[in-house]
Amino acid sequence: MNRGRLITLEGGEGAGKSTALAACQAQLQARGIEVLRTREPGGPPLSERIRELVLAAAESGMAAETELLLVFAARAEHVRKVIAPALARGTWVLSDRFTDSSYAYQGGGRGLPASAIAWLETFACGDTRPDLTVLLDLPVAQGLARMAGRGDRDRIEHEAEPFFERVRASFRQRAAAEPGRFVVVDAGQPVAAVAAQIRQALDAFLARPGVLP
Ligand code: T5A
Numbered sequence: 001m002n003r004g005r006l007i008t009l010e011g012g013e014g015a016g017k018s019t020a021l022a023a024c025q026a027q028l029q030a031r032g033i034e035v036l037r038t039r040e041p042g043g044p045p046l047s048e049r050i051r052e053l054v055l056a057a058a059e060s061g062m063a064a065e066t067e068l069l070l071v072f073a074a075r076a077e078h079v080r081k082v083i084a085p086a087l088a089r090g091t092w093v094l095s096d097r098f099t100d101s102s103y104a105y106q107g108g109g110r111g112l113p114a115s116a117i118a119w120l121e122t123f124a125c126g127d128t129r130p131d132l133t134v135l136l137d138l139p140v141a142q143g144l145a146r147m148a149g150r151g152d153r154d155r156i157e158h159e160a161e162p163f164f165e166r167v168r169a170s171f172r173q174r175a176a177a178e179p180g181r182f183v184v185v186d187a188g189q190p191v192a193a194v195a196a197q198i199r200q201a202l203d204a205f206l207a208r209p210g211v212l213p
Helices: 017-030 045-055 064-088 099-109 114-125 140-148 161-177 191-206
Strands: 006-011 035-039 092-096 132-137 182-186
Touching (some): 006 017, 006 099, 017 092, 045 064, 064 099, 099 114, 099 161, 132 161, 132 191, 140 161, 161 182
Parallel strands (some): 006 132, 035 092, 132 182
16 A cells, blocks of 8 residues: 655644645645645644643743754654554655654744754654645734734744744745655645645655555
8 A cells, every 4th residue: 555645734823824734735636646634733532621721821931942852752752653554554644743843943933952952853753754845925913913913922933023024034045955745835826826836746756656546
């Protein structure tokens, strides 16, 4: 049986990942591909409980190291209980965020060393790595403006703009370093234009030799 593929969507706050995920899922399903949609931090019940801890506004004093270990604890469970088994049975996995968010938020945003994150990545994920990553890139002010209309902000959304500028810079650096895996989409376009660009990226991915059985 052919192994499934792991596709991740990344980006800063309000970049439109949740909006774009639905379009991705529909496009893959239209090609007859079985798709499992998930998110990080989260996925299986234990990881969703860890998500609550990570995002709880009441935990405002959380140390950066604790935050990093919590997102990787959630990820270890997610990979073992959900992602790796799905890929092994041939199901494709579409995840709203994955390890690139840890490099961007805990690495770029909080200033934790990339070497520690890389070690945790190997420990938590083994050889489960994204096959394709769509980075929805948006100026920070625009993303925050989109989020402004929402209700309560979570703990990370309380960070100041320079934090999110570092997050964005880190995402862009990672995309530039791995052009074969990343597709960068201008998330400032209207929803339909973003969806069209993602559709193109998925078509190009599906056309790569060996991706489809
Ligand atoms: N985190 C996560 C870490 O720190 N480390 C990690 O390792 C991981 C995995 C997750 C938080 O955890 C952090 C990062 C995050 O801070 P979350 O609730 O998943 O928290 O937060 P976000 O991922 O930021 O998700 P959001 O729902 O907040 O944003 P989305 O999904 O990017 O945006 P979406 O689709 O909900 O859209 C936001 C608004 O913009 C509009 C939508 O209608 C919506 O109102 N919109 C557009 N408007 C105009 N044009 C477009 N093209 C639009 N697309 C969407």
